[in-house]
Amino acid sequence: MAIGTRARTVREHSFARKPFYAPAEIARILGISDQTVLARIHDRKLFALQLGPRLYRIPLGALLQFLGEPPSISRSEGPRAVVDGTEDDELDRTER
């Protein structure tokens, strides 16, 4: 069955987790053709970092989301008004 016509899950596929994958690696992991991977990139179903006219790298999070895993986002919000000066100090803490 062509990829994209049924629900995909991470558990169906075995692969080492690493920062980036080439389209050919994605094709092997998913058991589909390189052309299908490129088609999914071009129709924006699979996010890829474009490094050149025909050079793509797929980050781990994009692969997992393609396989149905939710984005890993932890949100927090607060009503604290930002006060002049103190925020500068807070930003400066990131400087080493």
Added chain:
Amino acid sequence: MPFLLPISGFRQTVDEIERQLAYYGDVRSNVQGATTARCSVSFEVSAPGYGAETVAEFVYRERYRRAAGGWLREHYVYEYRAFRSRTAHHQHGAWGVHRHCEATGHPSRAHYADVERLLQPTHEGFVRLYERAQPVRCFGLRRLTRPPRGDRGEPHLDE
């Protein structure tokens, strides 16, 4: 160049940035004071995340004040850290727009000349560094010796 974010699109912009960052790792986002006259937004990304060991971190913080027509960006901190090296683009405090760069094994508090940056293009530059899986290199930067005098002062370059 002031950067103005429409008030009506603020939440959507935050959501879109979160969504884009989550392709690269675990995202922690925080919004403070969105209903006040000043607000701050931060995004911290541990990459590659999703249960894999962290090899790089992206940090994006911005501070806005409410102005006619939207949120006017006042300050920002955009940083990429990997292999015990770091590159950063900042606008805050007495130094105004500046950058930092620390190669592996060469910690430094030096401030370098920079141009004003936006979050998403800066992130695109950082992910290209991340994809190369190499430490940050610090070549061709112009060191600033002290903060500019006043709001209109030019940075002092170390010749």
